[in-house]
Amino acid sequence: MIELKGISKVYNKSKPNEVKALQNINLKIEAESMLAIMGPSGSGKSTLLNILGCLDVPTAGIYKLNNQEIQSLSQGKLAAVRNRHFGFVVQDFALIEEYTVMKNVEIPLHYSKNKANKKERILTLLDTLGMKEKASEYAYNLSGGQRQRVAIARALINNPDIILADEPTGALDQEMGEQVLSIFKRINKEQNKTVLIVTHDDKIAKQCEGIVNIVDGKIY
Amino acid sequence: MPVQLKFALGDIWRKKLYFISFFIQIMLIILLITECFSLIYKKQEAFYHLSKAFDTSNAFYISMVEKEEFVGGEHEENIMKDLYTYIDKNDKYISFANIENYIEIKDIPKNSLSVEVEQGPSKILANKTLSVSPNFINVFDLSLSQGEFFDASWEYVSDKNIPVVLGYSYAKYMDIDDVFTDVDNQKYKVVGFLQDGQTFVDVSFGEGVIGLNDVILTPIDVTTFYNLFVDGNYAYETYLENSTIILKNRNDIKELRDIAKHSKTYNYNFNSVEGVSGYMEKSTQESVGVFLFLLILIIIFASTLVIINTLEFIRKNMREFSIHIFGGATKKHIALRIFLQIFIVWLLSFIISLIISNQNFIVLGVSVVILLLCLGACLPSFITLFKLQISDILRRKE
Ligand SMILES: Nc1ncnc2c1ncn2[C@@H]1O[C@H](COP(=O)(O)OP(=O)(O)O)[C@@H](O)[C@H]1O
């Protein structure tokens, strides 16, 4: 379970280009829920997701993950939390082009303690996403939908509790977008993972259990 | 294998060309600096060698400057003879001579030890000789690997063999008692071989330590007065001009000056060897100055190279790093990966330089300094890396 209390994020504090990206955010996210985060461009959605995913730390406020305060952990501990609890999916897939599908999915395992039978785990996972036969294909040879499925496999390989997806369908056409969304729904229902999706698309938001609306760094 | 090492090797493999050029640059820098140091080292060795062989402050060499009015003849020959005899017979003086020459050998196969020498308009293949007096051998403490040195009382007889002691490299081509003939039909007989790496210090020309491995040593006979070209193999004049005289007592030079002042043809200058080593010292300082300047240039170049390379590497791979950071990497992991790349390239250059250069200690010292320098040069990129906010990295891809 995630709990944010009075979280703020200020970029370039006390400089002329200071940005208050998040202001006094209070938010509870139940385990195993599936939420959409919506709001205009520049409203702070990505910032929120980065803080949730321990990629960034808040300027103020308390962030509790499973009842543990983690806003003031060291870089190394935050990396471990990231590795164990979070899977990231982003709009442009963030694959390493010169790596094969296999090697891309493997990345989080390098930083994980659980390295047992890597290969089988990756192949099984790719199989559930319909990407098994592409395992030794290079990332630059894949279509957009295929790339996003590889990215989802990478987000899932460490068996995290929470999937953070920042506009995961933004670079895909309608049909591909729907396929990817159905994957997220399946992950949420069958594997009981918490899924947070940042999106502009109402249709996608409607299929989630709830919507968090952000405008100008505040939740409405 | 540690994960970051694997990634570092992967990075190197993926950017082969870039790393090969980086590798060559680092290696050139190591070799260049090593060469600079070993040159300085060689000059120092010459001084050391010289001062070990004799007291340079009591050693002189003679230069003969022609007076305006050239007389020559018997009178001059007598002065030279007197001078030579006085030095040779009196134990207040030790003198030795080394006269460089070339002979064109007729009947042995041309081998790699012969060098091209200009003779008038044409070039010939000839072998380097050094005619030396017995004291030369003592002063520079030369050792033989086989045979013996020529007799101190050896006398030149035109139709007899001249005994020769050959430098170590000749041992591959010749044996003791071999006889060879030069183009003037002079016969030579091998009586000994020097040990490997024998050297002497060239005093009068200030050229430093000279190796004797490729040299043929021949004896000097300057004993006769009449018909010297028939009865001796060198004239008094040649001997005097190429000799070094070591005095027991510095004031003994006066007696030699007294003999020489009767000359109508020459001004005999007795020059202190110290002056020559002073000259050598000065020329060394000058070359050290030039080397230092070059060194600084090279070091600036190398550091700039590393700084630009690593900064560029971080810039290019920001995305890849952020992907690893998604997966649980920290910035320390990334820094380690960058360090390992540099380290691997450095290690390779170091090993290859060790193989190429025979100055192992200098290569080691220089390489360690270069590694520290490389690390110093990585600092700006490490600072850049650690100052970067992850959200910044993510924003860059947008
Ligand atoms: N690393 C950063 N440095 C400075 N300003 C930032 C940074 N990241 C985001 N911002 C600013 O914070 C605000 C919120 O950005 P973001 O969270 O990316 O919005 P969204 O994802 O909703 O489009 C924007 O005004 C953006 O310019």
Ligand SMILES: [Mg+2]
């Ligand atoms: Mg965004």
